[in-house]
Amino acid sequence: xxxxxxxxxxxxxxxxxxxxxxxxxxxxxxxxxxxxxxxxxxxxxxxxxxxxxxxxxxxxxxxxxxxxxxxxxxxxxxxxxxxxxxxxxxxxxxxxxxxxxxxxxxxxxxxxxxxxxxxxxxxxxxxxxxxxxxxxxxxxxxxxxxxxxxxxxxxxxxxxxxxxxxxxxxxxxxxxxxxxxxxxxxxxxxxxxxxxxxxxxxxxxxxxxxxxxxxxxxxxxxxxxxxxxxxxxxxxxxxxxxxxxxxxxxxxxxxxxxxxxxxxxxxxxxxxxxxxxxxxxxxxxxxxxxxxxxxxxxxxxxxxxxxxxxxxxxxxxxxxxxxxxxxxxxxxxxxxxxxxxxxxxxxxxxxxxxxxxxxxxxxxxxxxxxxxxxxxxxxxxxxxxxxxxxxxxxxxxxxxxxxxxxxxxxxxxxxxxxxxxxxxxxxxxxxxxxxxxxxxxxxxxxxxxxxxxxxxxxxxxxxxxxxxxxxxxxxxxxxxxxxxxxxxx
Amino acid sequence: xxxxxxxxxxxxxxxxxxxxxxxxxxxxxxxxxxxxxxxxxxxxxxxxxxxxxxxxxxxxxxxxxxxxxxxxxxxxxxxxxxxxxxxxxxxxxxxxx
Numbered sequence: 001x002x003x004x005x006x007x008x009x010x011x012x013x014x015x016x017x018x019x020x021x022x023x024x025x026x027x028x029x030x031x032x033x034x035x036x037x038x039x040x041x042x043x044x045x046x047x048x049x050x051x052x053x054x055x056x057x058x059x060x061x062x063x064x065x066x067x068x069x070x071x072x073x074x075x076x077x078x079x080x081x082x083x084x085x086x087x088x089x090x091x092x093x094x095x096x097x098x099x100x101x102x103x104x105x106x107x108x109x110x111x112x113x114x115x116x117x118x119x120x121x122x123x124x125x126x127x128x129x130x131x132x133x134x135x136x137x138x139x140x141x142x143x144x145x146x147x148x149x150x151x152x153x154x155x156x157x158x159x160x161x162x163x164x165x166x167x168x169x170x171x172x173x174x175x176x177x178x179x180x181x182x183x184x185x186x187x188x189x190x191x192x193x194x195x196x197x198x199x200x201x202x203x204x205x206x207x208x209x210x211x212x213x214x215x216x217x218x219x220x221x222x223x224x225x226x227x228x229x230x231x232x233x234x235x236x237x238x239x240x241x242x243x244x245x246x247x248x249x250x251x252x253x254x255x256x257x258x259x260x261x262x263x264x265x266x267x268x269x270x271x272x273x274x275x276x277x278x279x280x281x282x283x284x285x286x287x288x289x290x291x292x293x294x295x296x297x298x299x300x301x302x303x304x305x306x307x308x309x310x311x312x313x314x315x316x317x318x319x320x321x322x323x324x325x326x327x328x329x330x331x332x333x334x335x336x337x338x339x340x341x342x343x344x345x346x347x348x349x350x351x352x353x354x355x356x357x358x359x360x361x362x363x364x365x366x367x368x369x370x371x372x373x374x375x376x377x378x379x380x381x382x383x384x385x386x387x388x389x390x391x392x393x394x395x396x397x398x399x400x401x402x403x404x405x406x407x408x409x410x411x412x413x414x415x416x417x418x419x420x421x422x423x424x425x426x427x428x429x430x431x432x433x434x435x436x437x438x439x440x441x442x443x444x445x446x447x448x449x450x451x452x453x454x455x456x457x458x459x460x461x462x463x464x465x466x467x468x469x470x471x472x473x474x475x476x477x478x479x480x481x482x483x484x485x486x487x488x489x
Numbered sequence: 490x491x492x493x494x495x496x497x498x499x500x501x502x503x504x505x506x507x508x509x510x511x512x513x514x515x516x517x518x519x520x521x522x523x524x525x526x527x528x529x530x531x532x533x534x535x536x537x538x539x540x541x542x543x544x545x546x547x548x549x550x551x552x553x554x555x556x557x558x559x560x561x562x563x564x565x566x567x568x569x570x571x572x573x574x575x576x577x578x579x580x581x582x583x584x585x586x
Contacts, residue, residue: 415542434549448515450550453532463528463538463550 113137277319520565526553
């Protein structure tokens with residue numbers, strides 16, 4: 001063997017040794033020299049490299065006495081105790097299982113008891129009590145029941161008689177108890193001076209109840225006492241006699257052409273009931289005035305009008321009659337025909353007066369104020385019975401308003417009337433009157449609530465519907481004329 | 490504006506085919522509820538109220554209580570005003586009140 005061969009052999013062996021060092025986890029570097037081999041061998045780690053634990057265990061994770069190596073390389077001994085069924089304890093309904101390891105299923109029995117049977121009692125006040133005393137322990141599913149039969153009373157009908165009748169106490173009612181009543185138990189069926197079950201009699205011996213009703217020919221009559229009804233139709237004689245089944249309080253209604261009048265009558269004797277033409281008249285006129293009322297020329301009473309100029313009177317027997325209302329300076333007359341309504345409004349305003357709430361025109365400074373168009377003037381003159389308003393110039397257009405300090409309540413009225421006279425200079429139809437919502441000289445044409453045009457002398461009427469106040473009624477002349485009166489009806 | 494009157498002279502904002510058209514400026518700017526609470530009797534014609542009173546035209550008069558019509562008109566005008574304010578605000582104009 002040559003020297004070179006031997007050198008090559010030694011070089012190869014040193015390289016292999018260095019590479020073995022690297023393989024074993026040591027550190028080495030080229031050139032692979034003999035003198036570096038010892039140091040490289042020193043870098044080889046001693047022992048086995050354990051893997052890194054992501055969830056290391058601890059002593060409480062292992063059974064008592066078992067050993068293992070933790071993530072730090074330390075020996076750990078387990079602490080979990082081993083248990084068995086003998087370790088379980090029971091107290092009442094609770095079973096206690098101590099912590100530990102059970103190699104197999106563990107069970108513990110609890111005490112048992114028998115389900116109690118209830119007893120039932122009923123007190124004298126009807127209170128039913130069910131009670132049971134249960135001993136402690138586990139009770140298996142099941143039903144225990146008890147019964148207590150009450151004394152019963154079935155359905156029965158009791159008819160009052162001369163002696164008291166009773167239903168015994170302490171009984172459970174299994175059916176309806178009916179105490180008979182009788183529709184004939186009314187005062188009119190019992191002799192006067194006699195009382196039956198608290199109903200005092202009112203019948204006079206030898207009489208039967210009857211109504212003689214006066215009404216318009218053809219009127220349908222219905223009489224009822226709340227339980228019985230008797231009907232009939234008035235004939236050409238104008239009367240109808242109804243035989244009633246009993247005395248007492250009867251409501252009689254007469255109906256003709258959709259109009260109905262009713263009256264309640266306490267029938268003791270044969271009783272005439274005049275339902276023909278019963279009318280309530282509402283009278284509107286001068287405040288504080290007394291209106292005389294006549295029926296076919298015969299005095300039928302008076303109506304005292306209040307401070308607002310209203311009053312009322314109820315008259316019967318008006319059918320076919322002429323009713324006349326007479327005031328201080330004017331009157332109102334109306335003939336009542338068959339089928340007239342039973343409420344009529346009557347106006348008895350004195351001629352020529354301006355009325356507000358029934359008060360007469362008092363004074364332009366204290367009540368009425370003339371508000372002339374700014375371009376024209378107007379005079380307002382109160383005469384004894386009427387007001388005259390005249391423009392001082394011929395007006396082709398313009399507005400003269402008569403305003404008041406406070407708004408008028410027009411709820412009682414539905415018509416405004418003016419009387420125009422004294423030479424209206426033109427028959428222009430553009431003269432206008434009406435009521436407005438407020439006084440505004442720049443915006444009058446748009447504030448009319450209701451308006452009416454006119455072009456001749458005489459009376460002109462405007463219909464309206466309102467219930468609150470308007471501060472102004474206006475007359476808009478396009479010609480010169482006088483206003484004799486302004487009236488609200 | 491033009492409105493329509495029925496056989497009882499009651500006013501309507503639209504025609505049901507059986508009404509007459511009349512021209513009047515009384516209802517300019519008024520809402521439908523206001524218009525339909527009125528009667529309009531043209532000049533030369535007459536209307537008889539249920540109590541027998543006769544009224545000749547030209548007459549414009551409410552047949553519903555005026556308070557109801559006035560309340561409806563105010564509500565209508567408030568709505569118009571609110572719409573105008575909303576439109577102005579869309580244009581970036583701030584309106585006080």
